[in-house]
Structure formats: structure tokens, C-alpha cells
Amino acid sequence: MSDLTPQSETPTPTTDKITQAARETIYLCNFRVSVDGEWLCLRELNDISLTPDPEPAHEDPKDPIAIERLNLMNMAKLSIKGLIESALNLGRTLDSDYAPLQQFFVVMEHCLKHGLKTKKTFLGQNKSFWGALELVEKLTPEAGEITASVKDLPGLKTPLGRGRAWLRLALMQKKLSDYMKTIINRKDLLSEFYEPNALMMEEEGAVIAGLLVGLNVIDANLCMKGEDLDSQVGVIDFSMYLKDGGHSSKSAEGDGQITAILDQKNYVEELNRHLSASVNNLQAKVDALEKSNTKLTEELAVANNRIITLQEDVERVKEESSYQMESRKALRSDSAADGQALGETRKQLKEETLLRLDVEKELEVQIGMKQEMELSMKMLEKDICEKQDALVELRQQLEDLRAINQQLSHKSQSADASSKQKSEVIARLEEKINQMTGTVKQLETRCKQAERERDLALEANRLFKQEFGDKIESLQVEVEQLRRHRSNLEQELRKERERRSDHHLNVASRQSGTPRRERRLPENVPKVSQHAFKLSVTLKSCFFFVQKQCKNCSGVFCESCVSKELPLPSSILPETVCTACYTQLLQQYASTPT
Known part of the structure; x- marks a missing residue:
């Protein structure tokens, strides 16, 4: 038993309890x-x-x-x-x-x-x-x-x-x-x-x-x-x-309790088996005693009947002996005549007396046997009562053992049910884990694909900027020059319009001018008309060319205004854009980090 008791270097309440239980x-x-x-x-x-x-x-x-x-x-x-x-x-x-x-x-x-x-x-x-x-x-x-x-x-x-x-x-x-x-x-x-x-x-x-x-x-x-x-x-x-050897002697605290429960269970099973065998033996003995009791009861009834018949025989013999005594008294008076009959009567009386003595002896023997049988019956009844009490106690112990076995079986069934539930929960969790693993793998694949696409886009953007950087700068300079030129032209146009309006006012107010002024007017008019014509040609030349649509803002412009090409965010290949969109896209690409 010492091998099954958990040992520790310092005694604790838990180890003491386990040791005592073991x-x-x-x-x-x-x-x-x-x-x-x-x-x-x-x-x-x-x-x-x-x-x-x-x-x-x-x-x-x-x-x-x-x-x-x-x-x-x-x-x-x-x-x-x-x-x-x-x-x-x-x-x-x-x-x-x-x-x-x-x-x-x-x-x-x-x-x-x-x-x-x-x-x-x-x-x-x-x-x-x-x-x-x-x-x-x-x-x-x-x-x-x-x-x-x-x-x-x-x-x-x-x-x-x-x-x-x-x-x-x-x-x-x-x-x-x-x-x-x-x-x-x-x-x-x-x-x-x-x-x-x-x-x-x-x-x-x-x-x-x-x-x-x-x-x-x-x-x-x-x-x-x-x-x-x-x-x-x-x-x-x-x-x-x-x-x-030292490793095998150490065990956990819970193992000692499980060991004790298993040992008690097996001990109860072994004791139950032996108790069942002893109950079967006692039941067989009780059946044998009941059979012998029935047999003795029948023999006692036969003996009682025989005693009754013997008592009747004794009474009959007594009556016959009294009758013979009376007849003998009557015969004494007539003894001389009936001597021979008296001898026979005495002989018969002697035989009847011997028969009576035998019957009395047999009656005494039967009475003794009856007393012995009654005593044995009482002893058997007492023994049967004791056996029945012992049998009741054994049955009670057997019921207790069956209840203990039933409790142990219920505990084992509940443990099996809980283990089945835990296994089902584990199976469901494993299935969810497998699904999540598949989802994670798909997301990782998509993430890797997106990273590859981003790397390709960054590389394309870097190559595009590297290739078109100088062009973008030169085009920006050209756009600035065109803007300044356009602003100068607009200013000249406004000045020319003002001059023309002033000229018309002067012409209207001075219809009766001097010939000198009339001579100066034809000299200035060709200059003004020539400059205005140049401005009108410059401003309205766009309406005389082939019109095209900008791919970015969907506006309609002349071919010279939509001659620039840049890759848009919606397409990788270069598309035709107007001058304003071209400038805006260049600024946007220039501000984007590489």
C-alpha cells in the first residue's frame, strides 16, 4: 500500500489527506x-x-x-x-x-x-x-x-x-x-x-x-x-x-483518488460475487431445511395418528380387562365347574397384560420421539429464523452494493456523456478552425495578389515618371508660356476693343471733322483693323479646326488643344486630354510620392 500512496518531501494537508485515504x-x-x-x-x-x-x-x-x-x-x-x-x-x-x-x-x-x-x-x-x-x-x-x-x-x-x-x-x-x-x-x-x-x-x-x-x-x-x-x-x-524507480512512485493528487475509487469498485464487485454465492448456498440450505421440515411434519402427523390408535387400543384393553375381572368374579362362584375356562382366561389375561405393557412402552417411546421431534422442530425453527435474519441482512447488503454499483454506473455514464459532448464541441471547433484556415488562406492569396498589383502599379508609375519627367517639366514650362501669351493677347484684345469703341465714338461725334482728320483716319484705320484681325484670327482659329473630345473631362476642343496624351487613372495606356486636364494631371502626378 505504501507504493500506491503519493509521497512528497514536505507534508501538506492535501498529501496528508491522500495518505490517510490510501x-x-x-x-x-x-x-x-x-x-x-x-x-x-x-x-x-x-x-x-x-x-x-x-x-x-x-x-x-x-x-x-x-x-x-x-x-x-x-x-x-x-x-x-x-x-x-x-x-x-x-x-x-x-x-x-x-x-x-x-x-x-x-x-x-x-x-x-x-x-x-x-x-x-x-x-x-x-x-x-x-x-x-x-x-x-x-x-x-x-x-x-x-x-x-x-x-x-x-x-x-x-x-x-x-x-x-x-x-x-x-x-x-x-x-x-x-x-x-x-x-x-x-x-x-x-x-x-x-x-x-x-x-x-x-x-x-x-x-x-x-x-x-x-x-x-x-x-x-x-x-x-x-x-x-x-x-x-x-x-x-x-x-x-x-x-x-523514483519516477514511477510519484503520482498526482487526483490519481490517488481515482485509484481508491477503482479499488473500492473492484472490491465491491468481488464482495458482491462472493455474497451472491453465499446467498445461493444459504437459499439452497433453506430449501433443504424446508423440505426436511415438511417431511418431519408428515412423520409427526403419522406418529400422532399412531399414538391415537395406540391409546384406543389401550382403552379397549382396559375395557376387556375390566370385563374379564367381572367375569372372573362371577366364575369364582362357579370355579369347580369352570376351572378349565378360568385357566384359559388367566392365560389370556396374562397375554393381554404383556400386550398392554408393550403398548405402554411403545407409547412412551413414541411420546419421547414426539418430544424430541418437537424440540428439533423448535431448534430448526430458531435456526431458520436466524438464517432468515442473516439472509435479510445479506440481501440488504446486496441491495446496498447494487445501489453503489448503480451510482458508479451513473457516474461513468455521465462522464461518458460529458466526454461525448466535449468531443462534439471539439469537432465543431476543429471544423470552424478549418473553415477559418481556408478563409485566411484565401485572404492571404488575395493580399499577395493585391501587393503584387500594387508593386506593379508603383513600378509602372516610377517608370512613367522616370520616362516622362523631363517631358512633363518642359510641357509645364510651355503651358506657363502659353498662359502668359494668352493673358497678353487678352489684354491686347481688351485694349483694341476699347480703342475701337473710342474710335467709333469719335467717328460718330466728329462727322463734320476737318479734312486733316479725315486724312489721318484712313491712315490709322488700316493699322487698327489689321491688329484686330490678327487677334480675331488668333482667338477664333479654334473653331475652324477638327473638334476632339477630352478623355478626362469629356469636353469638346479643337485638335491642337487636345493634342496632349497622358495615362489616366482608369487606364494604363496614354489617352488624349485637353490642356487644362493635362496641367492638372501633371500636378497630381508630381505631388504623388514615388
Whole structure:
């Protein structure tokens, strides 16, 4: 029990509680329930010596077969101990893929193969322990179900595979230790299959059978369908038993509680099984006592009837004797005549007296028998009452155990339901994670594509600016010159219009001017008209050319005003734009950072 108690360097309240709970818990691996008459007893396995007795003086200590037996026994100890500790720490039902369980079967196979006799057949030499395991069916009828199940399993073609399947089924039934003890106790039958110095024929076999009792605390669920038991290679993995001992002795706080609950559950199951057996035995005894009670009641009724008949016979004999006495008194007066009849009467009286004495003795015997029967009936009734009280107590205990088992089953079902719900939630979360992962991948792809497009646009913009930078600057200078020229022309046009308006006013006011002024007027008019004509030609020349549309502002201009080309934001190729849009786009491109 000290191996199962968690230890720590500094005692804490939690560790003290766990230690106390571990000490107060009865572990089924250290105790075994046995039936002693009508009582259930707990026998500690530590009282049984698990180490083999010292070898006799005449045996060689360097005997290789004895060393093999000792090695196999030690490996069995390590395998069973490691399997129990790991199973209790794991706290769940073991399956076929559990490595310590597989190594346990390999070790048991080596133990059963040690010292096997080789049988010669038509196909060659055969060496299998399946024949020895078949003896269990003859010695224990309960094992017939396992043997029949093994024979009905599909895919098992060799005796070795059947033996492996038999070991797994016996472990699942928690009766492997009982079956091993049964065949080990019959060494006269085992001698047919094993050599005299084999492990199953020596004391090491009994030690291993005792160690197997601790495996009753393990719940195993082994599926043998589809498992190739014929061709498995049984090799012992020693690396599992060469670990640090201090590491295996440490366990978490929750593992101790789970271990205690599992041990109590298995102890309750074992106690329930023995209680069921004792209840069945007591029920059989009660049935037998009821049958014997019925039989004794019938015999008592027969005896009472016989006593009544005997009493009637006694009364009849008394009446006859009184009648004979009266007749004898009457005959005394006539004794001389009836002497011969008197002798006969005396003889008959003597016989009747003897018969009466016999009847009285038989009556006394019957009365004594009746008293004894009444006493025995009272004792039987008292015994039956005691048995019934004990049976009621056992039934109450059985109901309590069933309630505990039902609570444990409800807890296990609730734990299974919660685990199923958690697994469903995990599955949904995994599905959402997969969807989000796909969405993230799509977004990353789009982001990479957008980055590539942005890089291409930046590169194109850089190349465009590098290529058309000088042109843009020269065009900007030209635009500024054109603007200044246009402003000068507009000013000249306004001045000319003012002059012409002044001229018309002067002409209108001075119709009767002097000939000198009339002579000066024809000299100035050609100059003014010539300058005005140039301005009108300059301003109205756009209306005489082919008109085009600007691709940026959709305005209609002459061909000379829409002769500039620039790439627009909506298109990569250069498009024709007007002068104003051209200037605006140049400023916009110049202000954009590279």
C-alpha cells in the first residue's frame, strides 16, 4: 500500500489527506475475499509467501533451468506490478493496444512455454501450451464458455493462437488467477504436458498464480476480431522495466483518488460475487431445511395418528380387562365347574397384560420421539429464523452494493456523456478552425495578389515618371508660356476693343471733322483693323479646326488643344486630354510620392 500512496518531501494537508485515504482504503490487490463456511473472510496476500522456498541442498545453485524459472518469475512480478500501477494511474478500461498489457501476455506466454514437452506428429514436432489450458474446462465447468468461445473465433488456425485468445478472455472475466491455481494444483495432469523441472510444475508457478490475483482490479476490453494471434512474435521488451524507480512512485493528487475509487469498485464487485454465492448456498440450505421440515411434519402427523390408535387400543384393553375381572368374579362362584375356562382366561389375561405393557412402552417411546421431534422442530425453527435474519441482512447488503454499483454506473455514464459532448464541441471547433484556415488562406492569396498589383502599379508609375519627367517639366514650362501669351493677347484684345469703341465714338461725334482728320483716319484705320484681325484670327482659329473630345473631362476642343496624351487613372495606356486636364494631371502626378 505504501507504493500506491503519493509521497512528497514536505507534508501538506492535501498529501496528508491522500495518505490517510490510501491507508484506510482496502485494496483488492493486497486482500482477497474467501468463504470460510458461512462467513466471508479477507485474507491479506502479504501473509502468503510470494517468494519461493530456498532450494534444497542437493540442487545445484547454478542450474540453468532453475535460473530460468527464477528469471521468469521475476519478470512476471515486474510485469504484473507495472501493469497494475499504470492501469490505476491511467484510470480507464485497457484495450489491446496498451503496451504494458501486451508485454504481460508475452511474459505469461513464456512462463507457460517453459519446460513444455515436445509432441511428435505427422507434420513434425509440436510444442504448444493449448493442451494444458484445455484441462481447465475439465476441472472447472465455468471455463467451458471460454474454451467454446476460443474454438468459435474465426481466423485462429494454430494452437498457439488459441492459447493467446484463451489468456485474453480469462483476463477479461477476472478469473485468470483461479484458473491458473486450478491447473497448478493438478500436477498429475500437468505432467503429461510439462517436464518435471518446468515452471508450472515447481513452486514458481504457484507464486505467479498468487500474483495474478492483483489483476482483478483491472478492467480490460480486448477485441480479438481482426487481430492476428497466430503469427505474433512474443519478445519481451526489457526497456519498460528498466526505468527510474523514483519516477514511477510519484503520482498526482487526483490519481490517488481515482485509484481508491477503482479499488473500492473492484472490491465491491468481488464482495458482491462472493455474497451472491453465499446467498445461493444459504437459499439452497433453506430449501433443504424446508423440505426436511415438511417431511418431519408428515412423520409427526403419522406418529400422532399412531399414538391415537395406540391409546384406543389401550382403552379397549382396559375395557376387556375390566370385563374379564367381572367375569372372573362371577366364575369364582362357579370355579369347580369352570376351572378349565378360568385357566384359559388367566392365560389370556396374562397375554393381554404383556400386550398392554408393550403398548405402554411403545407409547412412551413414541411420546419421547414426539418430544424430541418437537424440540428439533423448535431448534430448526430458531435456526431458520436466524438464517432468515442473516439472509435479510445479506440481501440488504446486496441491495446496498447494487445501489453503489448503480451510482458508479451513473457516474461513468455521465462522464461518458460529458466526454461525448466535449468531443462534439471539439469537432465543431476543429471544423470552424478549418473553415477559418481556408478563409485566411484565401485572404492571404488575395493580399499577395493585391501587393503584387500594387508593386506593379508603383513600378509602372516610377517608370512613367522616370520616362516622362523631363517631358512633363518642359510641357509645364510651355503651358506657363502659353498662359502668359494668352493673358497678353487678352489684354491686347481688351485694349483694341476699347480703342475701337473710342474710335467709333469719335467717328460718330466728329462727322463734320476737318479734312486733316479725315486724312489721318484712313491712315490709322488700316493699322487698327489689321491688329484686330490678327487677334480675331488668333482667338477664333479654334473653331475652324477638327473638334476632339477630352478623355478626362469629356469636353469638346479643337485638335491642337487636345493634342496632349497622358495615362489616366482608369487606364494604363496614354489617352488624349485637353490642356487644362493635362496641367492638372501633371500636378497630381508630381505631388504623388514615388
